[in-house]
Amino acid sequence: xxxxxxxxxxxxxxxxxxxxxxxxxxxxxxxxxxxxxxxxxxxxxxxxxxxxxxxxxxxxxxxxxxxxxxxxxxxxxxxxxxxxxxxxxxxxxxxxxxxxxxxxxxxxxxxxxxxxxxxxxxxxxxxxxxxxxxxxxxxxxxxxxxxxxxxxxxxxxxxxxxxxxxxxxxxxxxxxxxxxxxxxxxxxxxxxxxxxxxxxxxxxxxxxxxxxxxxxxxxxxxxxxxxxxxxxxxxxxxxxxxxxxxxxxxxxxxxxxxxxxxxxxxxxxxxxxxxxxxxxxxxxxxxxxxxxxxxxxxxxxxxxxxxxxxxxxxxxxxxxxxxxxxxxxxxxxxxxxxxxxxxxxxxxxxxxxxxxxxxxxxxxxxxxxxxxxxxxxxxxxxxxxxxxxxxxxxxxxxxxxxxxxxxxxxxxxxxxxxxxxxxxxxxxxxxxxxxx
Amino acid sequence: xxxxxxxxxxxxxxxxxxxxxxxxxxxxxxxxxxxxxxxxxxxxxxxxxxxxxxxxxxxxxxxxxxxxxxxxxxxxxxxxxxxxxxxxxxxxxxxxxxxxxxxxxxxxxxxxxxxxxxxxxxxxxxxxxxxxxxxxxxxxxxxxxxxxxxxxxxxxxxxxxxxxxxxxxxxxxxxxxxxxxxxxxxxxxxxxxxxxxxxxxxxxxxxxxxxxxxxxxxxxxxxxxxxxxxxxxxxxxxxxxxx
Numbered sequence: 001x002x003x004x005x006x007x008x009x010x011x012x013x014x015x016x017x018x019x020x021x022x023x024x025x026x027x028x029x030x031x032x033x034x035x036x037x038x039x040x041x042x043x044x045x046x047x048x049x050x051x052x053x054x055x056x057x058x059x060x061x062x063x064x065x066x067x068x069x070x071x072x073x074x075x076x077x078x079x080x081x082x083x084x085x086x087x088x089x090x091x092x093x094x095x096x097x098x099x100x101x102x103x104x105x106x107x108x109x110x111x112x113x114x115x116x117x118x119x120x121x122x123x124x125x126x127x128x129x130x131x132x133x134x135x136x137x138x139x140x141x142x143x144x145x146x147x148x149x150x151x152x153x154x155x156x157x158x159x160x161x162x163x164x165x166x167x168x169x170x171x172x173x174x175x176x177x178x179x180x181x182x183x184x185x186x187x188x189x190x191x192x193x194x195x196x197x198x199x200x201x202x203x204x205x206x207x208x209x210x211x212x213x214x215x216x217x218x219x220x221x222x223x224x225x226x227x228x229x230x231x232x233x234x235x236x237x238x239x240x241x242x243x244x245x246x247x248x249x250x251x252x253x254x255x256x257x258x259x260x261x262x263x264x265x266x267x268x269x270x271x272x273x274x275x276x277x278x279x280x281x282x283x284x285x286x287x288x289x290x291x292x293x294x295x296x297x298x299x300x301x302x303x304x305x306x307x308x309x310x311x312x313x314x315x316x317x318x319x320x321x322x323x324x325x326x327x328x329x330x331x332x333x334x335x336x337x338x339x340x341x342x343x344x345x346x347x348x349x350x351x352x353x354x355x356x357x358x359x360x361x362x363x364x365x366x367x368x369x370x371x372x373x374x375x376x377x378x379x380x381x382x383x384x385x386x387x388x389x390x391x392x393x394x395x396x397x398x399x400x401x402x403x404x405x406x407x408x409x410x411x412x413x414x415x416x417x418x419x420x421x422x423x424x425x426x427x428x429x430x431x432x433x434x435x436x
Numbered sequence: 437x438x439x440x441x442x443x444x445x446x447x448x449x450x451x452x453x454x455x456x457x458x459x460x461x462x463x464x465x466x467x468x469x470x471x472x473x474x475x476x477x478x479x480x481x482x483x484x485x486x487x488x489x490x491x492x493x494x495x496x497x498x499x500x501x502x503x504x505x506x507x508x509x510x511x512x513x514x515x516x517x518x519x520x521x522x523x524x525x526x527x528x529x530x531x532x533x534x535x536x537x538x539x540x541x542x543x544x545x546x547x548x549x550x551x552x553x554x555x556x557x558x559x560x561x562x563x564x565x566x567x568x569x570x571x572x573x574x575x576x577x578x579x580x581x582x583x584x585x586x587x588x589x590x591x592x593x594x595x596x597x598x599x600x601x602x603x604x605x606x607x608x609x610x611x612x613x614x615x616x617x618x619x620x621x622x623x624x625x626x627x628x629x630x631x632x633x634x635x636x637x638x639x640x641x642x643x644x645x646x647x648x649x650x651x652x653x654x655x656x657x658x659x660x661x662x663x664x665x666x667x668x669x670x671x672x673x674x675x676x677x678x679x
Binding site for chain 1: 437440441442444445447448449451452455456459460463482483484485486487488489490491492493494495496497498499500502524527528531532533534536537538539540541542543544545548594598601602605626628629631634
């Protein structure tokens with residue numbers, strides 16, 4: 001007899017089976033995971049590069065930092081604090097250069113899992129040397145590096161078809177670690193929010209009013225603004241509290257997620273530039289990559305890929321010529337090839353004669369010359385090729401999301417329309433793969 | 437095959453659930469869960485998953501703590517100067533550089549000294565109160581918890597030694613032509629203006645705590661120094677004397 005209970009049990013078993021299959025067979029966030037690995041490694045690279053000019057004062061044995069080593073440590077703690085040994089402290093640059101090399105290799109996609117393990121070991125050793133300069137961002141990066149060891153960040157599906165059980169285990173671990181990473185980020189906000197509720201200054205809305213007077217967490221004109229407009233830090237205090245409670249609860253709702261992430265980017269850009277906690281604000285934004293859709297991450301990877309971008313521009317349009325000149329100066333890696341409209345453009349397939357585009361700025365990727373971008377789409381792709389602008393990618397993304405970037409672009413060029421056909425055309429199938 | 441998949445999924449789920457449970461227990465305030473599983477959580481979480489999310493909580497640190505330093509050459513003391521001011525100005529100007537992180541190193545010297553000072557005063561006060569000595573007497577001039585007494589006790593503390601190293605290094609950086617005869621620093625803590633004081637346009641701080649430490653004299657050695665002045669002055673105590 002087909003009772004309702006049996007029917008429900010059968011449905012439940014079907015759903016559980018589907019869920020188990022998704023956990024052990026499917027890898028729906030490959031590009032997200034890859035982009036996250038690149039973002040986190042780029043942040044670690046930037047963090048160490050920022051300290052490099054002061055390496056003696058921060059990493060050196062004569063630094064004004066109290067370093068304590070413990071005897072009879074467990075082997076794991078010993079491994080993570082090798083750089084603290086007195087006889088090894090003078091050789092701190094080995095750890096610094098080693099970390100930078102490993103991170104660079106990891107960003108370029110060389111043996112990602114091995115690079116994650118090495119990056120973790122070297123980062124933890126460097127962090128042991130520089131305890132006092134670490135903040136919550138460094139703490140989060142350490143945790144995310146551990147999770148990254150279990151996540152497939154290659155951007156390609158796990159192989160091991162000859163060992164199906166092992167493959168299931170590797171895929172399941174990767175998916176579980178990815179989810180645990182998301183929960184970890186949510187826990188950061190949940191804990192920070194709950195702890196804050198115990199403080200009178202946060203309860204009364206005056207926390208930022210006083211905090212923005214402390215020299216370490218303010219800027220002179222911000223401190224003045226606090227006195228002139230006390231309701232600004234008042235609102236900021238409650239906004240911070242509201243966000244820290246909203247994030248862990250609402251981030252799991254996909255329709256709300258973009259708004260929450262945008263609010264978070266705003267909050268952390270404020271922390272980065274107003275309070276001066278640049279690296280902390282940046283790493284929190286990097287952690288948001290864990291919540292981005294796979295398709296969006298795939299597009300970003302293509303945008304920031306290593307393929308060269310060819311640019312044609314009209315030298316008679318001064319704003320465009322100025323922009324192109326600046327990009328040419330900032331193009332350290334030689335990823336832009338710039339021609340003026342005086343040079344004949346390459347012929348498009350299917351046409352017998354080359355036609356000149358009348359757009360003041362036009363660009364295309366070398367591997368897809370038939371796909372042209374003009375206007376804002378061209379500017380965005382040009383800026384994406386400049387390595388020096390990478391730390392500002394969250395700000396640029398926010399400007400794009402809010403439409404500010406598009407408006408600025410329109411102000412620059414009188415012929416401003418995107419080539420909607422080209423910008424919206426999907427890339428051919430074989431070009432959908434990542435560039436490295 | 438299906439059974440193996442279920443086993444794998446089950447194992448991974450149990451591991452993930454255990455990890456999340458340990459994380460929650462580790463981060464939770466004192467409660468029944470913490471009481472029951474706290475030790476297990478501490479052992480599990482260290483060192484791979486150590487975390488602390490007291491980010492400006494429960495109350496943010498709103499005071500500004502720093503050291504002011506001066507040095508003496510030929511019996512003439514210099515003005516008190518803030519060794520970190522230039523760094524701070526650069527951090528204000530260039531938000532995206534490492535100056536902000538470097539400030540942490542020097543700020544921590546002052547913060548650690550302040551914490552040590554506060555702990556000593558607290559401990560001393562508690563001891564005196566337990567012995568029946570009124571707080572006013574203990575903290576007053578000549579009392580065992582007075583500023584002078586606390587400073588004397590702190591001279592043995594590593595935080596004070598670090599502060600003297602800092603004072604020596606920053607003074608030597610300002611006097612490339614001639615090494616000073618003595619170094620001195622004072623601990624300063626600036627309290628922000630209260631909301632009720634926001635109209636005091638000519639006042640930047642509500643109050644300032646100032647603790648002046650005794651100067652450190654340089655004894656001229658009979659034999660020439662083998663090491664560079666900075667290294668010898670900052671690292672060796674044999675030719676330095678506290679007044």
